[in-house]
Structures are given as structure tokens and as C-alpha cells.
Amino acid sequence: MKYLLKHIGLYLAAAWASLTINFLLPRAMPGDPVTSMIARMHGKMTPEQIEALRKAFGFSNAPILQQYFDYMTHVLRGDFGLSISAYPEKVSTIISSAFVWTLLLGIVTLILSFVIGTILGVIVGWRRGGRLDSILPGLFNFLGSFPYFFLAMLTLFILGFLLKWFPLSHAYSDYLSPGWNLAFVGSVITHLALPATTVILVSIGGWLIGMRSTMVGVLAEDYITMAEAKGLPEWRVMFQYAMRNAILPNFTQFGMSVGFILGGLILTELVFAYPGLGFYLIRSVMASDYPLMQALFFMITLTVLAANFIVDLLYVRLDPRVRVS
């Protein structure tokens, strides 16, 4: 319990820090979006309206502490205000529409790369020194050495543009409307294929290598020798004995990775014009849309915190040592 409380305290501190960074950054730099908006409407706005707009955007001439307090209370009420680049749309509306796509892309790529990477890791670890072992880790390492967007753009160009196997952008065909029908689901899958493949390709390596090294450790244990000595089939020893014991670190890593889904796909979404949160983050950053940027950043932080917390809970359940201390 003490362990959990300690961690909750930590998460609160992190949430507070992320909110504060978001509050301070825009105020530390010259020129704000309200100024540019006033400039754009030069002579069009009465002082009262300027004041109202500044207030709506979370900017005001009030003392900084007062502003900080207002900002925090708004955020706690879940009110991030109105977007500037898409004024007067509510920030929350924009985020919710993009959320789904990032979640889909994130979950699919995470699960697939985890499963494929782990299984490959088991096989490679089991037959270390074998042909696969001499090829796969090196290959995935090499792939991972390329800048991600470089690979993504090459893939998009070759598979999408030259060979026309996959669509070039967006989350589903422009000619369809969302609905639970075959055509739409199929379209979502074909649009997902290319971005997902590139992400999986570069992230398999991590899982593979992680799994391989724990496998190597586990294989040194007596119970594996014992199992082999008993004459159990190779695949049973490999998966039921070795993998089962070696997978824990990868599981932990998996839990942590869930948290990074929302923030980790920014470049993917940009290259493939996939309408997710990362896309909006870049857009808000480019357009100085601070309210949207703040909300996105806070939301990404919250997801990371939530994922961490779930991992903590699982740990308390799984690891008796934590429970005792």
C-alpha cells in the first residue's frame, strides 16, 4: 500500500509538472496567438472583446499567480478552452475525434510488434549462434538505425506511390462513411497497413533483442536442463518452460509502452497523413494553438501515468516482494 501511495504521489507530481511547463512556456516567449489575432483584426476589436478573447484563451494581464490559479482550476474541470487554430471549436471536441485513430494505430502496432518480436526473440534466443540469430538481430538493428521517417517515406513511396498497393494517406477511403460494414472496415485495414508495417518493422528489434537476452539467462537455469533431460519436445521446453519464465521483463516493457502509444506516433501520423493526435500536436505547435497543444500534451502525459499505474498494480499482485515492502 505504501508502495502504491508513493507512486501515486509521484504521478501527481508529474501531472503537475507537465501542466506547469505548459503554463510557463507560452508565457516565456515574445508574441502570443492573441496578439497576432488582434493584429489580424486591427481596429476591429474593442478592448472589452480583446480582454474576453484573451480570457477565453487562458491569457490575461492578471498577476501571473492569479493566471496560474485560473488555469489550474480550468484544467481540473476538464476545460481546456477553445482552440485558436480552429476557433471557436472546443479543444476537447478536436481531441476526441483524433483520439480513436491514434489508439487504433497504436494498439495494433504495439500488439503485433510485441507478439512478433517476442516470438522471434524466443526462437533466436533458443538457437543462439544459429543462422537466424546471426541474421535477425543485426537486420532489425540495422533497420532501426535508419531515421524512422526516412523508412516510412521510402515505404510510402515504393509500396504506395510506385506499386500502388496501398493508399497514400488518411485513415479510410474518402469515398466511404464510417460504419460497421465490410467495405469500411476493409478500407480502415488497408489504410492502416502501411503506417502500421513501418512502425512494426522498426520496433520489432527492441522486443526481439530484449527477449533474446532474457532467454539466454533463463536457458542457463537448471529446470531447462531438467526439462530437456526429461526428453520433452523442443517446442514445449522452448515456449512453456523458457519463454514463460523469460517474458516478464518484456511484459513490464509492454505495460510501459501502452502509455507511449499516444505520444509515440507523431512522425508516423505526419508521414502518412493519418488523422491522429500526433498530427494535431504538430499542427497546434505550428499554428501556436496553445490551448490545443496544452490539452494534447496533458492528455498524453495522463495516458503515460495511467499505464504506469496499471503496471504498478500488476506488480503488486505479481511480485510478492513488492507487496511485503
Added chain:
Amino acid sequence: MDKTTVPTPYNEKCSSPEKRPEGGRSGEAGFFLRMLSQKKAVFGLTILLGFILIAVLAPVITPGDPAGFVGRQNQPPSAHFWLGTNGQQQDVMRQIVWGARVSLVIGFTVGALITLIGLVVGMTAGYLHGLADGLLNVFTNVFLIIPALPLLIILASFLSPGTTTVVFVLTITSWAWPARTFRSQMLALCEKDFVAAAVVSGEGILRIIFVEILPNMMSLVVTVFFGNVVFAIGADMGLAFLGFENVTTVSWGTMLFWARNNSALVMGTWWTFVPPGLCVALVAFATTMLIYAVDEVTNPRLRSEKEVTNVLRKYKVSSHLATPVVRKNAD
């Protein structure tokens, strides 16, 4: 840049305290000798040194301003322009050579800064117990939890684009992992007999840290350093791609930015984007190999594992038939 599969050297499993069984001083010469016997290390070092040489000798290899306008845009490689010209009428070869400077400087500076901050924070926290450690620890953990990539982008967007900005934001967002790793290593080492002995024999704090503890963390320091070099080079590419570098300075990242900006893919001007991408990949791959080599040399379990595998391979015995049993070194 978020997806580079660096074998996170500061992963807990790598920093298990039993890594270095003996005091390190006598082992240092052996360390380098063993490194040189590693194929991976030789491969990595050769490539890395090659690129460093290219960067240093840039004015000799390709004299002239890398941002200079040399002729008609988008010329394919020729005897005159070895790698052709880009959409900005610049010499790609010259840009690759000079661009190595920026990319490597960013990589090594960020790597060094992150390692240094990590060491200072981590070791301070590890050495001081109690409240100070607790505070530093909370501080580190908060930075660990806040998602780095979005923070990176937001920070970069507020600062004037340029090399200093990139170095600054990369360091700010990435020092926490090393700090945490160094702290736990420090804690583990503090419980070792030879440290306790040093404390009892009245050695000063600085002497204990620099003579007794630091040498024993050397392999970890090296892997953290190189890991962050790879990370920084990759992340710099991403930031440049997003336009957070000053796009008029020549680096591999800005080369890719301009290639994209000039629709190089559609134009089919492969010579403008393949070379910088390949160079980054080579440097990153070489550095990763170096990390593996360091890991294998310093991690006895991996080392003996490797030796056994080699022996087995020599006798053409498939390793999975006979599971090598390598026991953990007893503490």
C-alpha cells in the same frame, strides 16, 4: 526518432550490480584488448572513426561552402558532382561531408551532456541518502514519466531553431534515465566491501567516488554515452525533419528536410535523400555494435556464453542441443 531500437543499455537488467566482480583498475588494459578482439567493436570503431575523420577533414575533402550554390538543381551524380546536386542547387557530396560535422557534434555533445548530468544527479542521489536522495529521485522520476517526444517538440517550437536549441532540448528531455541507472549502480556499489573498506580507512568522498566507484561504473558510463549518441543523432534527424533545426545550416537532418521539401521522392532524385539517410543509419548501426561489444566484453555472462557458442560452432554442434550452463558469479 522515437523508434530507434537501441538496446537500452540503461535497462535494469544491464545494470545488475554483479557485473564487475573485481576492482576495476587492473582490468582496464585488458578491457581494451578484449574490445579489440571483438569483431563488432572493430567494425563499429572503424566506421565511427571514419566518419569522424571525414567530419574533421571536411575542408580538405570537399573545400568550399556546403550551402553554396554550385549549379543547375537536381543534377544526377556525375564526375563533377559525385552525388549530384539537390533542389537548392547545392553539391550533395559537399553537404554530406560537412553535414557529418553537425550531426556528429550534436550526437557526441548530447551524449556527453546527458551522461554527465546523469552521473552528477545519479551519483549525488546515490551517495546522499535520506531527504536529498528522495527529492532528487522524485525529480528524476517526474522527468522520466513526462513523455519525452511531445515535450521535445513543444520545447523546440518555442525556441529559435538551431543546433544549440536541439542540443538543449535533447539534453533536457533525456537525462533522467541515465541518472536513474547511475543512481542504482551507485547504490549497489556503495554496499560493496571495497567501498566500505575505503570508507573505513578514511578516504575522502571525492577519492572514493573517483577512484573506487567511478572506474567500476566505466562500462555502464560508456554504454550510456554511446546509447545517447545514437539517440541524439536520430532525434536530431527527426527534429530537423520537423523543421526545428535552422534549415539553412547544413546537416544530414536538414538535407532530408530539404529533400522532402523539394519533393525528392516524386522527382526521383534519390541522390538527395539516400546518402544522408544511409550515413545516419551507418553511424547509428556502428555505434550500436560498439555498445554490444562493450556489453559483451564487460558482461561475463554474455562473454562466456559467446565463448561456448564459438567453441560449439567450431565443432559444428548446434548449441540448443546442449544448453550451456553458465552460472551466475557468486557475489
Added chain:
Amino acid sequence: MSRKSFLTITVFLATAMLLSACGQTATPIPVATATTAAVMATTAATAQAPVAAPTATAVPFKPVFLSVSMEQQSTWVRNFNPYSPDARIPAGQGFIYEPMMVFNKSSGELVPWLATGYTWSENDTVLTFNLRQGVQWSDGQPFTAQDVIFTFDLLKTHDALVNYMGGTLMNDEIASWTAPDDHTVVIKFKTVNVPSLYVISNTLIVPEHIWKAIDDPVTFTNPTPVGTGPFTEVTKFENQIFVLERNPHYWQEGKPYFQGVRFPAYPDNDSALLAMINGELDWSGNFYPDIEKTLISKDPKDLHYYFVGGDAVMLYINPALKPFDNPDVRKAVSMGIDRQQLVNVAMFDYVAPLTGAGLSDQYKQWINPAAVAAATWMNHDVQKANEILDSLGFAKGSDGVRRDKDGKKMSYPCSSPAGWTDWNSDCQIISNNMKDIGIEVTVDTPEENTWGDMVMKGQHKWSLGWPSGGADPYNYFRSQMSAKTVLPIGTPSNENWNRFVDPQADNLLDQYAKTADPAQQKDIMNQLQMLFVQDAPALPLYPQVDWYEYSTKNFTGWPDKDNPFVPGAPFDTPSFSPQALILITAIKPV
């Protein structure tokens, strides 16, 4: 990311327009007297009224869709409020809502639209619009003069609604607007302001019966718009695409000739380019590098483009920065700049560099040949530039860089906002060019807001920028040399960042605003150009382009070089006139 400048400039240009429109003096048009104006208008109405004749049905309607890429747009947000402070959907302008008259930049004329014509009377203080009979809103309600009155009232009460009529014009210069009957709008002026006809007639009219129920029109997102335009029905709206289908009650019989318009969102020019090559786009307003090779060569039969030079890109060298208070030094710098190279690298030779006083093709009828001949400092002449700098005593140091009068190195930053890549590379070229004349220029790319803050406050050293625009060069010169556009350094100003004043220019500009005589106007403009050439208040470089590419695969009747009946950009700058209306009611499916 890339080529962002286009979009942002649009916004700023709009501001500049807005500014000038709400000043005391607006753009005069060549109207001799009130009566002739009325005659002209009526003639125009009869000659050009786009009312569909019965023969229009000769063009068979086809239930096909036009796909258009308006600009770099990551995702759409459903906001069809044409007066929203930051309207994200420019489509509202050229598709859904219509004005009484449409200003056509190509011909320089006002095309009758919801009004069949206008008349001036009582010494140019009363402006009367005659509205078209039988126009219906897309929900079937009749369009009447009350809607016009309501719209004007709406804009007057809500200052935050972005429009070109508000401010001084509405509050101080116009006495009243009334509707004596359902098809007449009468506007009475307190002071003579003939040129305000432009902004008044181009104001988009919204339906009273819908908008009167809206509590806060500023934050109203108008999700299901009701308009008089050709495409009003939102049949699909998603983040990545929306579709407008034809107005069932459109007043131009038989038009539009096709079912609807699809607006896919392309986050960058590359994805729009790929879509264009793949035949997924019919109409595009994006920048494409080396367009002959990247786009046209992929399908020379159907893919086309037509670029016209628009407002200038200027190099603003702050006269507050010594020794640039001396016009000769500014001119020497100008001679050091290789404009042809700028156009070549940044614009792929799509346009020619500017000459003379910096007036581009859009003002070609105003260009003074004498000014072009006099402006030798607009030509690339390194030798002359060096001679001037030498004669002024700026000796070169051992590093090859000149020293100013205080013995300081002549080294200055050339600023352009981060992400405006064409401008960034312009600065790079200028920096390269300046080496030849012994001046060191560093490329400075501050973050966009920081840059805007700096130039608007007049705190830049060297910076790229734009001038104000409009139907004639009046605003251009006003934004470069008039005391009326000067604010103190440190106070943000949209115009005249250099804070440059020539009293002679103010004198000329005042005269210009008062005269309605075309000959006299031309004469004043000629003098202004000579004055500009003499002063060199800023250095014009090359004209911006309103990007326009189209495919004849599915649609024909596009404006092109041989028949430029209207500017082709789907999203035009400056956008006070919804010119796209003319194009989309003209093109026909194949």
C-alpha cells in the same frame, strides 16, 4: 512545415486589406462621375449578368464531383461561419455564400451577382443596389433586401466578426442602410467614399431567418449552412474530407453543371501532389516544386497550371539601422542581390523578378515605364554596388567584410520565420550574394510568433516581408511610405515595418484618394513610383504566386493563359472577393 508562407501570408494580406478598408480612405476605382458610374454598372450588368439563358441547358448536367485541394490542411473542423475570427474553411467564401457583386481581379471589374447593378446619386453620397429577383436561399426561403440589411447590422454589432466593411467605414462614414422594398438596398454616406463600393458589394450575405436566432454569432460554427451559393448542402463532413453538394434552389438555372465538390484534406504539398498525379484531384492551390517535371510530365494532356504574379516579397532593411538610413546604401545592397537566382531557387522560375517600383503583373496597367527605367538599383550589378559602397567609405577589412563608419563589421541577420522554407532559402541566397559586395549576412530563422512580434514592432534589422495589397497599388505605396501607417518603434503595426515616411508621398496619396479622374489617378501613381525608386524604402524582390493547378480529365472550361477570365486559385489572395464563384459556375464536366 513547408511552404507554409503561402497560407499565412494570405491571412496577413487579408489583414492589410482590412486595415486599408477601414481607414478613412479606401481604394478608389476609376469612376468618372456618379452618373457614368451608374451607366457603367448597368452596362456591366446587362453585358455580364451570369443569369443562365435557356441555352445553358445545352450543357448537360452530370452527377459528378469536383475534387479540390484548397491549401495545406491537416484536418477539417466543421465551421462554416464565413465571419468566424479564424475561419478554417475558406470554402464558405467561394461556394456557400455570395455577395452582391464579385470583384474579378483578372478584369478589374465588379461582376453583378446577387445584385444586378448599383447606382450612385446625390453627389456620391447615396449608393443603391438593385437586387436580383427570384433568388432563393438553399432552404427555399426567398432572398430579400432584408437579408442584406441584417448582414450589415450583424457585422456592425459584432466587431469580432472578421469582415472588410467594419471599423471606420461602418461606424463613422456610413450614415444608414435601408431597404425601401424587397429588392433595393440604399446606403447613405456621411462622407464621400466612392471606393468603399468594393468592400460593400463583396460582403457575403447571410440569411436573416437563420442567423437572427443565433445568440453569439462570433462563436457560431454554422454546421449546416444555408446560403445562396452554388454548393450549400454538406452531405459529408469528416476530419479528412467534406463534401458540398449543389444548392437545390440555385438562382443560376442549370448551374452548377455538376453535383458537388469534394474537399479532401492534404496536410502537405507532397500528398496533394501524389493525389493530383493519381488523378484524384481536379483542382489544386498548392505549391509544387519544378512543376513541369513533378506534375505536368505525368500527364501532359490533362494536367495544367497557370501562375500569375501577385503581391511582392520585399526585403525590409530597417532605416533605423545605420548606415541604412542612407538610401544609397540600401540601393547598393539591392544591386548586390541576384533576383534571378531567388526566383530560380525559391520559385523554380515560375515568375519573373520585380522591376521598377515593385509592381507585379496584377497592377500591369499602372506600371510606369519611366520608373522601371530609373530603377537601376533593381538590377543585379555587383560592380556598381561595390563602387557605391567604396565611394561612401565602407572599406573592407582583412576578412573581406566592410566596416561601417563606427569601424564595426558590416554584419547583419536576414530574418524570416522558421518553416517558411522558400523565404529561408531566399535569405541564404541573399547572404551568399552579399559576400560579393563585402557585407556579411547571417540567416536568422526565429520562431514564427517571435518573428512577427519583431517585425511588427519595427525591431528587425534585415527581414523579408510583404507589402499591403488591394485592387490598385494605393495600399502598396501607403504601406511603404506614408506617415499614416507609421506607429512608434515598439508598438506592433501591420504595415510599414520600416517606419519609413516621405511627406511627398503622403501628399500624393491624399490627392489620389480624393480624385475620381482616371487620368489624374494614373499620373499620381506614376509620380508615386518615381518617388519609390528615388527613396528605396524597401527592396522589392519577386512576386508571390497564387497557386493554381487543374486537370482537364473530368472538367473543362478552366481559366488559362489564353482565356484568363478569372484568377484560378481556389483560395485567392487577397480574399476580400469570392472570385472562386465565377470559376465554379463556369467549369463543366467532360
